[in-house]
Amino acid sequence: QVQLVESGGGLVQPGGSLRLSCAASGFTLDDYAIVWFRQAPGKEREGISCIQTSDGNTYATDSVKGRFTMSRDNAKNTVYLQMNSLKPEDTAVYYCTAEPHVKCDHEVLSLPFDSWGQGTLVTVSS
Numbered sequence: 001q002v003q004l005v006e007s008g009g010g011l012v013q014p015g016g017s018l019r020l021s022c023a024a025s026g027f028t029l030d031d032y033a034i035v036w037f038r039q040a041p042g043k044e045r046e047g048i049s050c051i052q053t054s055d056g057n058t059y060a061t062d063s064v065k066g067r068f069t070m071s072r073d074n075a076k077n078t079v080y081l082q083m084n085s086l087k088p089e090d091t092a093v094y095y096c097t098a099e100p101h102v103k104c105d106h107e108v109l110s111l112p113f114d115s116w117g118q119g120t121l122v123t124v125s126s
Contacts, residue, residue: 002026002115004034004096009120012086020081020120022096029053029072033102034079035109036070038092039119045095047109051079059104064090086124093119 008020022034031054039045049060051070058070067085072078079096097113 004098004115004117006094006096006117006120009094009122011123011125013126014086014088014124016086016124017082017084018086018122020083020094020096020122022079022081024077024079024098029074029077029079029098032098032100033104033108034070034072034096034098035104035111035113036081037095037097037113038090038122039095040089040092043092049081050104050108052104053079057104059106059108061106061109083122086122088124091122091124093121095119 003025005023012018033050033052035047035050037045037047048064049070051058051072053072069082071080095116099111102108
């Protein structure tokens with residue numbers, strides 16, 4: 001069964017850090033764009049960042065650029081989202097999804113992804 005599972009969310013104070021994980025099972029992340037989305041309460045789901053597992057190329061939206069970084073561990077079949085300098089407006093459920101053989105750029109965020117995990121909740125609050 002092809003599956004992506006997010007983990008690592010929690011409660012953190014403004015300015016703090018968290019690292020989210022996106023673990024793949026049932027397939028190998030050898031040539032995928034792994035895209036992170038988030039959905040804040042009462043808002044639509046938005047794409048924020050992407051990493052190409054083949055070469056590590058990344059893309060991030062302005063809302064998280066310079067604060068969030070992505071990495072991958074192909075041996076563990078896992079992608080990470082390191083979130084630093086967190087703000088209350090980063091509070092959301094974070095999801096990862098995957099698309100094979102595409103480049104990470106702003107266009108990948110508009111693809112019609114239809115496979116979603118349960119997400120992991122990040123709450124930034126004092």
